[in-house]
Amino acid sequence: MNIHYLLPFIEAMEGAFQQLFQLTPEALTPYLVRKEEVLDWDISGIIGIAGEAKGLVVLSFPAELAQQLTTQLTGVVKTSLDDDVTDAVGELVNIIAGNAKKGLEEFELLISLPSIVQGPSHQVTWPSGPVPIITVPFSTPGGHFSLSVALENIITP
Amino acid sequence: MRILIVDDSRIMRNIVKNTLTALRYPDDIFLEAADGDQAWSILEAEEVSILLLDWNMPGLNGLELVKKLRATPKFQVLPIIMITSQAAKYNVIEAVKAGVDDYLVKPVNEANLEVKLRRILDRRPT
Numbered sequence: 001m002n003i004h005y006l007l008p009f010i011e012a013m014e015g016a017f018q019q020l021f022q023l024t025p026e027a028l029t030p031y032l033v034r035k036e037e038v039l040d041w042d043i044s045g046i047i048g049i050a051g052e053a054k055g056l057v058v059l060s061f062p063a064e065l066a067q068q069l070t071t072q073l074t075g076v077v078k079t080s081l082d083d084d085v086t087d088a089v090g091e092l093v094n095i096i097a098g099n100a101k102k103g104l105e106e107f108e109l110l111i112s113l114p115s116i117v118q119g120p121s122h123q124v125t126w127p128s129g130p131v132p133i134i135t136v137p138f139s140t141p142g143g144h145f146s147l148s149v150a151l152e153n154i155i156t157p
Numbered sequence: 158m159r160i161l162i163v164d165d166s167r168i169m170r171n172i173v174k175n176t177l178t179a180l181r182y183p184d185d186i187f188l189e190a191a192d193g194d195q196a197w198s199i200l201e202a203e204e205v206s207i208l209l210l211d212w213n214m215p216g217l218n219g220l221e222l223v224k225k226l227r228a229t230p231k232f233q234v235l236p237i238i239m240i241t242s243q244a245a246k247y248n249v250i251e252a253v254k255a256g257v258d259d260y261l262v263k264p265v266n267e268a269n270l271e272v273k274l275r276r277i278l279d280r281r282p283t
Contacts, residue, residue, distance in 0.1 A: 012244075019264040073168050084168060091166040094213060095263050098242025102262075105245050113165075113213055 003030070005154045006134055008103025009057060012096045013138070013147055020092075021072055025138035025145070033133040033148060035126045041146065042066065042120060043081055045093035048112035055131065055151035057100070058124055059093040065143040081118055090114035096147070107154060126150055158278075159204055161188045163196040163219065164211040164240070169263070173209055173240065176267050180274075193217025197225065200232065207277065212241035212252070220255055227256035236277045240265060 010027060017023045041060035049055045061069075067078035070088040078085055097111045117124060126133055127150055135148040160177065164170045174187050188205065190196035192214045199205065208226075212219040219239060226232035239257045241248070249260050259273045 016264055019266065070168075073172070087166050087168050091169055094166075095242040098213070099244045099262065101248070102244035102246075105247070108247060109245070111213065111243070113215060 003134060005104060005151065006030070006136070006149055008100040009096060009147060009149050010136060011103065012099035013059075015099060016092060016095045017140075021069060023140055025140045028137040028139055028144075030134050030136045033135045035133065036123075038121045038123055041122070043085065043089055043116065043118040044122065044124060045089040046115050046117065046124060047093050047097040049097065049109050049151060050112070051110040052107040053109060053151050053154045055127055055149065055154070056124065057093060057097045058148040059089065059096060059145070060148070061089065061145045062143055065140065065145055068142045086116045086118070090116055104154070124148075127152055158184075158206040159186045159188060160207050160209060161190065161196060161199060161205045162209045163190045163193065163214070163222070165191050165214040166211075167191070169211070169265075173265055173270075176265055176270055177274075179267065180271050193219060193222035193225075196222055200226070200235075205235065207236045207238070207274070209238050209240055210257075212239060212243050212248075220252060223252065223255040223257055236280075238273055238277070240270075 017025055039060055042063035043066050044058050044060040047057045063081055066085050066089055070078045070085045073088055074084055094114045101109055131150045131152045133148055133150040135146050137144055137146045162170045162173050170189050188199055190199055194216045210219045237257045238259045239252050240261045242263045244262045252260055258277055261269055261273055
């Protein structure tokens, strides 16, 4: 499998976390996700990709970590998945997808506005067809989160 | 200076505002808009010295707003810095062609924002 094109997303995520939270998340072993898989997270930020490739970038967190990161950004203690937390998760996935375009400049890509899915056992509607979905889990002192990428014609079986 | 910060993320607007405050622009007045349409209404109604503008927003997006402003005589020289996640070179070129004065990739870095603001302020007539 060609996962070389996953690197710009990982680098974008690391850059965003270093700049915004002074954190360097540790990448754990990536794995393939089935389209129908239920996500074991509480909140996901999703960006659609169009242009010379179609796909999705999904950033998923447990509630506690999303609240903790938002607390760091706003200076206000967050105890629920309120509007600020959804704003923060949406903006984070937006920054990761937008920054990753720099490492994928051989493809002209468009990114959508972020959308948010939340609640226990939520699902994501992935692109149809044989597009691999690769998830990279990350570890931080405040808990784990994951970055998933599916990119038709770019990340190929 | 009257600085209009346009971003659909309230958190990002606050980060930019806090960064500018930390850069010791204490007399600045900050105006905020969550999309291009809101920004256009503010620009028509109030004096704005500089526009700090996101690209990806619902409604009128940042690039569309730049094109609309540059096609309007009274906004042709309004200083605009685009602050966006869109980091590809072809995005920068598209924004510059549309008429932005400068371009900054998110997340906002204090030093970079200072350099870009200073560059624009130094160009202003005294």
